[in-house]
Amino acid sequence: MEALIKQFVGQFVGKKIGILFCLILINITPLRATPITQVDGVDVVEQWGIFEVALDGPSDGNPFLDVQLSAQFTNGVITTNVDGFYDGAGKYKIRFMPQHTGQWRFITQSNRWSLTAKKGNFEAVVPTKDNHGPVGVVNTFHFAYADGTPFKQIGTTSYTWTHRPAEVEQQTLDTLANSPFNKLRFCVFPQTHGIETMPPQRFPFAGEPTKPDYSRFNPAFFQHLENHVDNLRQLNIEADLILLQPYDDKHIWGLDNMPAEVEDRYLRYIVARLAAYRNIWWSMANEYDFLRTKTEADWDRIFQVVQQADPYDHLRSIHNGKKIYNNTKPWVTHASIQNGFAVTNPGTAQLYRDVYNKPIVYDEVEYEGNHGSRWAQLSGKELVHRFWSGTVVGTYVGHSEFLVEANDPSSFVWLGQGGILKGESPVRLAFLRQILEDSPAEGIEPIDKWWNPNIGGQAGEYYLIYFGHERLNQWQFALPPVGLTEGDEFKVEVIDTWNMTIEPVAGVFKVKRDGRYHFRDINNKQVKLPKKTGLALRIKRISNAN
């Protein structure tokens, strides 16, 4: 490490005063997923990996309130200011995610001498295979990683899985590793009521949970949390982190009603800790409207605090209970909707697209479950149906389950505590994900939104048609005219969304115009269907007459 520090110092000319003094204070901490290595004596980190500066500094007074620390990172073209944070026991850290390959250097700023003007440099190298960078919005309604790889979202929710014994948390990670899910929604805070029975193992603030010291964070709480964000990063799972939530509604801890300045400090602290993790998404709150002491102006402020603190502009959303936030506001990157009704058929779900002009993610559409509450008693089949209903109109649907086994004394359910998945839907969602991964990179778009809402795809090239609860024994090949030329040829596959089969239909479908609203097969060919619910068609152009 000493040699490494010398390397840093050697890169800089001028301003030598104080460098020797501070040498032993600078540490570069390798993070698990993207270890910093040395190549020919230069520190190396992946593009979109994490470069961490660790500094020793004052531990007297209240460092959380008293000490300001940040660093300026530059590659000579782009300069990024990044806030550091106090990690307890006199340790300070600054984490940076290089968004470009090449040489980077940094210099710290602080209101404490021992943390001021620390410098270093490193090289960001081409990322390894599974590192595609952070996810952002593309084509108005869709997502892609920073390197352009489409992100076809199949999300799930496990609200407080990070508040479990270590073996349960590991079980959750193992479950995720073998699941179709590439996004996990979960809460920072523990919860007091409803489906929760355990007291929290860690608490975000110093003091006692019922008498928190809002002026001091508990670094161990956040270290534990970020360790799990990192675990998800290694699994290529996006961490849709819920920053606030109403599930302290007996106000035992007051986490649902912190003073605004505490809330803002908390938000800046967690963003400083986690923004360098490429897989982080910020969800301002779950069921935000159930936090009844807050106004819409509070939520506007919360969004803006996060937006301003995050150098990388990670995705930002807010999840509704019954009242939907005004998702047209500029700091909202995508709508995170609770509304199970909207995906009960293939058409309704699209209405939010038209008003928000942003990606629509139905993060709660009710859960597969056997709970007494109607929000957790969907059959696996109905949940899979809702995924398909949302998918064909160019929106994204989220999963969770609430299945209690009669003989399980733990009462752990995936929605609350994590652990294992017991439902019938995940394997079908893996099948859906496979279909999505094969679908056009640009995303699935409604083709004829108010007339044929069950047809999505990319006009002319690719179509998914979903028949939902209909039980058809045949379908006359017919597509909306947009994007088509007479003579285009297509092949058709029949998908059974529940039994997970894809059956090619024999022959080729060659199209001609039939009136103003359809192209049909030149021989009016039909597609035979097995008269079941949950059928879909995948239609791909194999020859373009245009």
Add this chain to the structure above:
Amino acid sequence: MEALIKQFVGQFVGKKIGILFCLILINITPLRATPITQVDGVDVVEQWGIFEVALDGPSDGNPFLDVQLSAQFTNGVITTNVDGFYDGAGKYKIRFMPQHTGQWRFITQSNRWSLTAKKGNFEAVVPTKDNHGPVGVVNTFHFAYADGTPFKQIGTTSYTWTHRPAEVEQQTLDTLANSPFNKLRFCVFPQTHGIETMPPQRFPFAGEPTKPDYSRFNPAFFQHLENHVDNLRQLNIEADLILLQPYDDKHIWGLDNMPAEVEDRYLRYIVARLAAYRNIWWSMANEYDFLRTKTEADWDRIFQVVQQADPYDHLRSIHNGKKIYNNTKPWVTHASIQNGFAVTNPGTAQLYRDVYNKPIVYDEVEYEGNHGSRWAQLSGKELVHRFWSGTVVGTYVGHSEFLVEANDPSSFVWLGQGGILKGESPVRLAFLRQILEDSPAEGIEPIDKWWNPNIGGQAGEYYLIYFGHERLNQWQFALPPVGLTEGDEFKVEVIDTWNMTIEPVAGVFKVKRDGRYHFRDINNKQVKLPKKTGLALRIKRISNAN
């Protein structure tokens, strides 16, 4: 008139200079619907009637551009600045709608001496029976007149009915007088294409239609238009006036692509002429997104020009083609939506309520018609179904029809030209209106929006349940618990929305709780239904146990 003017003058002390000089220049023009009368020598106008000041002024140069004229009206508490306008031939007018009863006085301002410092006064008296004032938004999602009378909207559209021969225009008015419609959407401008075949009889600008003089309006055009707004006012029909439209898309006249300063002048001119008509609503455009040369910023500007020019804050909306304007913006008073799909079932229509938190008016849901285009080939039954689907979720639906009779050489259709109504829906909409007029003043609200979207009303008191395309032979009495107390008693009526019958169900339904999500009749009573489509129930509480 001379005596009348003297009365005005007599009310004012001071500033006598110039009053004698201008006496003959001031005229008060009685408008048909609310004639100005004299009581004990004082001019009298109804509250929400129109008080018009007519002045003679310069006709040289270009008065439309050169002369500024406005007046300040006050009742001693409220002061309103009202723009005047040039009406051609040296005539200037200022129109004022008093929003309160009592004494009012005014004084003019102008950049021309002959129009400056004209004064007068009058009394606004209690309005006559059918004058309830302008319509505004109440209870977030609904409408009422200024005097508090609910406005239960059953609208229709006839785009260019004011561009017809006089006898056809009169026929349209006669049709409306005997129709259920209390709102009419129509365009200021004529149109060139599509369903239009006649050249326009009047043109808004001087010069030739194909070579308009954008610097001069044609007062006769606007006099004709406002005469019809007044005719509608007498029929108690709101005039939802469409200010801009894309139906000059061969750009023959350029009305779809005026320079911004011409457009703004036009908007201020028409607002100055028409804002004093209590029945005016402003629709910025029809299918605004088909005006392809305009950006969203243009529409924001257009809204704001109208908002700033209108002293009375009349309702403002904008109607979409395929892309919906951001109706969350503060100058939008209600959403005016085109989307037929949204009202094909009783649930989908509510989604826009949740995002806009404003009244949702489905002004186009496709039309009853026999046209080759799919937007004008609904059966009357389907259009009536769409009205009911929207109604039970607390939204409003609009009518029009496009029915061409084989032997009618005029090819006049209600949607375009007005004339007569030929469809099967209007009589059923009259029936619906009767039901709405009987419904709670607060409006129909979803009771359990994502679980029972076909139940609307006011929880505990009044329910409308619509079964749409279902053909039920019975319904087990069951209501969502909100607002209910065990022991509440209800009576039930079965409504046939197509055959226009209301059949009371024998007996009383007394409720008890059944689980978390329902109240049922204590004897689990069923309601027998005639196994037809288009059935609804009206359920009213007759005794409250609470």
